[in-house]
Amino acid sequence: MKKKSWYAYNLADDGRSATIRINGVIGSWAEGRTIESLDYELKWAADSVNEIIVRITSFGGSLAEALAMYGALRRHPAKKVAIIEGVAASAGTIVAMAADEIRIYANASMMVHGVSLVTEEGEEVEDAEAERVLNASIVETYAARTGKTPEELAECIATDTWMTAREAVAAGWADAVIEIAEQGAATSATAASPLHAIASALEIPADVLERAEAEAATPAPAVPPPENAPPPATAEATFAAQVNALAVAEGLGDYVAAWLLDGGITTAAQAKAAIKEAREVRDLCAFANAAGRAGEFIGQRKSLAEVRAELINARAAAADERHTDTHPRVQQQGQARQAAAKPAMSVDSIYAALNSTIR
Numbered sequence: 001m002k003k004k005s006w007y008a009y010n011l012a013d014d015g016r017s018a019t020i021r022i023n024g025v026i027g028s029w030a031e032g033r034t035i036e037s038l039d040y041e042l043k044w045a046a047d048s049v050n051e052i053i054v055r056i057t058s059f060g061g062s063l064a065e066a067l068a069m070y071g072a073l074r075r076h077p078a079k080k081v082a083i084i085e086g087v088a089a090s091a092g093t094i095v096a097m098a099a100d101e102i103r104i105y106a107n108a109s110m111m112v113h114g115v116s117l118v119t120e121e122g123e124e125v126e127d128a129e130a131e132r133v134l135n136a137s138i139v140e141t142y143a144a145r146t147g148k149t150p151e152e153l154a155e156c157i158a159t160d161t162w163m164t165a166r167e168a169v170a171a172g173w174a175d176a177v178i179e180i181a182e183q184g185a186a187t188s189a190t191a192a193s194p195l196h197a198i199a200s201a202l203e204i205p206a207d208v209l210e211r212a213e214a215e216a217a218t219p220a221p222a223v224p225p226p227e228n229a230p231p232p233a234t235a236e237a238t239f240a241a242q243v244n245a246l247a248v249a250e251g252l253g254d255y256v257a258a259w260l261l262d263g264g265i266t267t268a269a270q271a272k273a274a275i276k277e278a279r280e281v282r283d284l285c286a287f288a289n290a291a292g293r294a295g296e297f298i299g300q301r302k303s304l305a306e307v308r309a310e311l312i313n314a315r316a317a318a319a320d321e322r323h324t325d326t327h328p329r330v331q332q333q334g335q336a337r338q339a340a341a342k343p344a345m346s347v348d349s350i351y352a353a354l355n356s357t358i359r
Contacts, residue, residue: 016051019052024262024263025059026092031261031263035065069098080101083238110162110173243275247259252298255278280304284308285307
């Protein structure tokens with residue numbers, strides 16, 4: 001019988017393998033994963049498992065949290081296998097380095113870089129000594145896993161170094177490419193790929209996406225495996241592919257990134273429920289003659305109740321404005337409600353938050 005904790009931990013039927021997901025912003029309770037939640041799951045797995053699968057789709061976050069996660073995974077006696085499903089960037093790669101084996105899907109990508117110190121408001125902070133020390137921590141972590149020299153790594157992290165799956169394996173950042181399984185009808189050519197959705201939301205460079213998609217479509221030439229090599233990575237349906245298929249089936253393929261980057265969505269059932277609510281949000285907006293706002297609400301992950309209240313407030317504000325000659329005070333209140341209804345989040349603000357600690 002499978003067991004599941006309050007977060008994202010899954011125990012296989014044989015009790016010997018556990019799966020942990022690292023999705024979204026590293027260091028965020030609301031939008032990703034924290035060291036506290038990871039520690040909790042590792043305690044569950046301590047007595048029974050001999051293998052931990054760490055599935056990663058993360059654009060990064062807090063360097064301190066990522067280093068703590070790295071240490072927690074390294075301390076666990078089980079074999080760790082990291083599987084990069086969509087993107088492992090910035091602090092996400094630090095967590096991946098804790099694995100004994102790193103596998104990456106053919107249409108996924110990796111990105112490494114150094115730190116950039118900023119305030120909570122996003123203003124840059126000049127502290128050369130702090131950057132030197134933090135970058136040394138990054139280099140030390142990468143060197144232990146890749147075998148690269150400090151000089152090589154210093155050059156890599158001096159700028160954003162993007163890699164497709166095959167480039168990452170060739171350069172020693174990962175061990176094996178997982179070839180993409182043949183897609184069924186639900187994920188046919190009419191469906192946007194999960195990587196494409198994430199790339200669009202998080203501004204992954206277009207040339208990296210193009211290289212990844214081209215390489216994914218061209219299987220690597222067969223070569224004899226080295227002696228004592230681990231078994232080849234199998235083509236399995238990724239969590240990202242499952243979410244993508246569910247979204248496309250509801251005509252919501254453009255919003256896949258909103259669910260993949262939500263750290264609170266870790267199972268297909270949770271994704272299905274979220275997508276169902278998004279469909280209801282879309283239908284409500286159409287009924288309220290506000291179809292143009294559906295994308296805004298879905299991208300911000302607003303609940304059906306929140307959307308209903310916001311549409312009612314917007315309609316009330318519009319009615320107030322039509323009576324400016326007799327209800328000046330109501331007009332001001334309506335404008336205030338309308339201003340309060342404006343979204344507080346955007347892709348740009350999420351992107352800035354992702355880079356608030358590690359550049």
